[in-house]
Amino acid sequence: MFFSTTDSSGRILAGNKVFTAVSGFAHRELIGQPHNLIRHPGMPRAAFAVLWTNLRNGKPFNGYVKNMAKDGSYYWVFASIKTLRDGTHLSVRFKPTSAEYERDIAPLYASALAAENEAISGGASERTACDAGIGILNAALSSSGYANYDEFSEAALTREMLSRDRNLSDRKLALFPERLASGASDEENRSYLWLISRYSHACKLFRALARVEQLSKSLQTEAGSVIALAEEFRVAALNTHIASSKLGRSGACISAIATFLTSYATDMTHDTDEMRRHLREIANSARTINASVAMARLELEMLLYFKAEIATDQTKGEDDLLPQLEEAFEASTSTAEEAVSALAAALPPVATSRDLLAQSAVSIQMAQVRGLTEAARVKEASGMITMFEEFRGKTRKARQEIETISDVLGDFAAILGPMGKCVSELATTVRH
Numbered sequence: 001m002f003f004s005t006t007d008s009s010g011r012i013l014a015g016n017k018v019f020t021a022v023s024g025f026a027h028r029e030l031i032g033q034p035h036n037l038i039r040h041p042g043m044p045r046a047a048f049a050v051l052w053t054n055l056r057n058g059k060p061f062n063g064y065v066k067n068m069a070k071d072g073s074y075y076w077v078f079a080s081i082k083t084l085r086d087g088t089h090l091s092v093r094f095k096p097t098s099a100e101y102e103r104d105i106a107p108l109y110a111s112a113l114a115a116e117n118e119a120i121s122g123g124a125s126e127r128t129a130c131d132a133g134i135g136i137l138n139a140a141l142s143s144s145g146y147a148n149y150d151e152f153s154e155a156a157l158t159r160e161m162l163s164r165d166r167n168l169s170d171r172k173l174a175l176f177p178e179r180l181a182s183g184a185s186d187e188e189n190r191s192y193l194w195l196i197s198r199y200s201h202a203c204k205l206f207r208a209l210a211r212v213e214q215l216s217k218s219l220q221t222e223a224g225s226v227i228a229l230a231e232e233f234r235v236a237a238l239n240t241h242i243a244s245s246k247l248g249r250s251g252a253c254i255s256a257i258a259t260f261l262t263s264y265a266t267d268m269t270h271d272t273d274e275m276r277r278h279l280r281e282i283a284n285s286a287r288t289i290n291a292s293v294a295m296a297r298l299e300l301e302m303l304l305y306f307k308a309e310i311a312t313d314q315t316k317g318e319d320d321l322l323p324q325l326e327e328a329f330e331a332s333t334s335t336a337e338e339a340v341s342a343l344a345a346a347l348p349p350v351a352t353s354r355d356l357l358a359q360s361a362v363s364i365q366m367a368q369v370r371g372l373t374e375a376a377r378v379k380e381a382s383g384m385i386t387m388f389e390e391f392r393g394k395t396r397k398a399r400q401e402i403e404t405i406s407d408v409l410g411d412f413a414a415i416l417g418p419m420g421k422c423v424s425e426l427a428t429t430v431r432h
């Protein structure tokens with residue numbers, strides 16, 4: 001695990017020992033140089049374009065990077081990069097090991113690079129070539145079910161960290177020693193041990209968050225079925241309306257029922273639109289919580305690892321990098337705290353939409369029963385019996401699905417309190 005910092009234009013300001021060792025350059029050969037010193041020619045422009053666009057927009061970047069060491073050999077990293085308060089950037093990296101990485105990333109980058117190079121040989125500008133690469137990346141991500149690069153990279157961050165956890169535990173390896181090297185003071189050791197205890201808290205929280213992701217997904221799926229049903233109601237109500245208008249005077253009552261059905265179905269569509277909006281907020285907040293807790297854990301890990309590294313090497317002057325790692329960790333935990341609040345705020349509106357939908361479903365069911373009676377009574381309307389029966393099946397299904405949404409919302413509300421508490425506790429770690 002290693003890190004480096006750069007100025008706002010990507011010139012290397014500092015890095016830890018492992019960064020220097022892996023790159024094969026001497027410390028003095030790296031400092032002050034642009035980070036593209038270790039750029040591998042196999043990297044597509046598109047990946048760096050996404051990196052810089054994210055940083056410019058105040059967002060972190062998480063992603064795979066292939067680097068070239070001084071001797072020409074390559075090494076892959078998963079990099080988690082963010083901007084600090086003073087405008088410098090911090091990149092924390094580790095070795096990717098997931099099966100998805102092994103299978104997908106090198107071929108994906110190769111095809112993005114090929115598209116870029118083809119554009120360049122066709123006379124296109126660097127910018128157009130880069131867009132061609134971005135097009136390839138986006139197409140691949142969307143065919144794997146990701147809405148955008150951020151969604152992919154956040155999932156990849158979690159996946160890589162879990163994969164590394166498995167590797168370390170299979171090989172019974174620890175990332176950092178249990179105590180600092182013998183030269184460290186008692187005070188340094190105390191603070192180190194405290195951070196280790198907080199780190200295990202961060203790991204537990206990180207693993208528990210899989211449940212948030214799961215709940216967010218099942219909420220989207222369940223609500224998706226209700227949303228689809230609301231649309232079916234709207235179409236069915238419209239058909240009933242058209243059929244009843246052909247009945248003339250004898251169908252006046254059925255026509256009135258059809259009008260009610262249409263109006264309830266319209267209410268349902270409106271409520272599902274509202275629900276959809278809040279569901280998007282929930283999905284985004286759940287992703288942000290996961291990604292920022294994962295980043296916080298990584299930064300805390302880097303902090304611990306670096307503390308152990310400085311203590312071992314007795315390197316002077318490098319402890320001034322500690323506040324930067326601490327700041328990065330604090331920023332991640334406060335992003336997680338904000339996302340927990342945003343998620344908590346989005347749950348009640350979904351519950352409100354669910355209640356309104358349930359009311360509309362009951363009203364539709366009542367109108368349907370009346371419609372069925374009328375269709376059986378009026379001879380000319382017998383053809384509409386099946387239409388009203390269809391409503392019966394759909395309302396039953398809608399009510400069941402609304403019930404499931406309630407269950408998921410209940411589960412969400414139940415974990416949100418303890419989870420928020422854990423995130424807030426984690427946020428106080430380095431201020432201790």
Ligand SMILES: Cc1cc2nc3c(=O)[nH]c(=O)nc-3n(C[C@H](O)[C@H](O)[C@H](O)COP(=O)(O)O)c2cc1C
Pocket residue numbers: 004005006009010034035036037038039040043048051065066067081089090091
């Ligand atoms: C914090 C930070 C870390 C970076 N780390 C790397 C890296 O490890 N390898 C790399 O090729 N580029 C890295 N970059 C991106 C480079 O600055 C640069 O955009 C990239 O190498 C492409 O350079 P070029 O288009 O000038 O060839 C990093 C940028 C930042 C801000």
